[in-house]
């Protein structure tokens with residue numbers, strides 16, 4: 001099948017950047033990203049400085065290809081109909097109600113996509129799971145497509161996305177690997193090859209792995225679980241450092257220099273956030289329980305439990321510093337996104353820290369380099385902040401001075417924070433980034449591996 005038109009359903013953190021890069025690297029293919037949220041589509045079509053998501057390098061790529069062979073539209077029906085290949089890049093959050101609530105992935109958006117594809121297709125299509133899905137979801141998608149289609153042939157592939165927010169464009173240009181799972185049938189393998197041909201425009205052949213669908217689906221969950229496990233491992237050791245006088249950064253260096261272990265994901269922090277790690281591990285735990293593998297489920301669940309423990313342990317340090325009396329204390333939190341170089345705050349550790357301190361009466365102010373005031377305000381509602389003590393939000397352009405705060409909480413590793421004026425406030429370093437002698441001399445710094453006094 002010759003691919004002239006690609007449609008991607010979901011214009012979010014994955015759909016936007018991945019399709020921008022495919023369009024950039026494949027000028028012979030028209031790529032249209034559709035979304036049910038018309039406001040988002042409007043923003044994707046607006047000034048590149050205000051795209052709905054912030055990613056280094058994204059605006060430059062969009063600037064070059066938008067209107068050439070990259071388009072954003074809210075006409076889902078028309079774009080499904082005219083495309084030979086359809087990516088599903090919709091959100092798959094943790095279920096909040098029904099069977100598996102709090103653990104299993106909520107597949108309602110993926111199922112809605114499959115229904116739309118079945119409804120609007122008039123010719124054969126290759127349908128690609130780009131969203132992270134529980135293993136064997138392709139079966140469910142196939143069921144929906146078969147039920148509603150009229151003799152049209154759909155080939156389902158799994159092509160999980162491994163980009164990391166903050167480095168998405170770099171990751172997409174130079175992927176460690178691209179994973180494509182498909183059926184072992186002749187038509188399945190043909191579809192796999194069609195997608196291989198697209199990636200081959202810029203990814204070396206040896207980095208494109210073709211698997212069965214179930215391996216591809218599970219590999220994504222397993223990768224995220226292993227990455228998060230390293231963070232929880234090092235974070236658990238930061239608590240032991242606090243008791244023993246060991247230094248967590250020295251420990252990370254010593255451990256990471258062992259080539260069997262490697263240095264990545266060994267930086268202690270207040271805990272991982274983001275839309276993926278927690279939900280994907282919970283999903284893995286749910287799957288293991290579903291298959292009766294209770295010990296395996298408990299093993300992975302521990303990664304989440306340590307992450308929650310680390311957020312609480314860090315917040316307790318702040319509370320203890322004020323002897324539990326936070327009423328009216330002005331505390332500045334620097335960093336709201338779940339990590340630097342992103343405007344995504346889903347499951348950000350900052351949210352949990354801020355919420356707890358607000359509940360104890362602290363006057364919180366928030367500074368972030370990339371988050372809009374609107375997005376932060378939405379978080380207060382989504383995460384149920386008490387309405388009579390909402391934090392105030394500082395403008396990223398103006399405020400770099402935090403002299404009058406009773407305490408500063410650093411929740412980002414952005415190097416620009418070292419230029420800020422913290423006066424003589426006590427600094428709680430949630431990323432262990434302040435090793436600067438100049439700051440150390442002026443400020444009391446409480447880090448993850450040191451006791452308060």
Ligand code: NAI
Pocket residue numbers: 009010011012013014015034035036037040076089090091092109110112113130131132133161162163164165275276
């Ligand atoms: P997102 O929430 O940023 O974007 C999803 C978009 O899909 C939203 O704009 C939503 O309006 C749209 N949508 C939902 N249902 C729709 C429907 N039926 N029709 C049309 N549009 C619909 O989500 P994000 O972060 O892009 O994640 C998408 C998937 O990719 C998830 O499964 C996630 O686990 C996975 N993933 C995310 C990564 C990340 O760093 N954010 C990295 C790798 C995978």
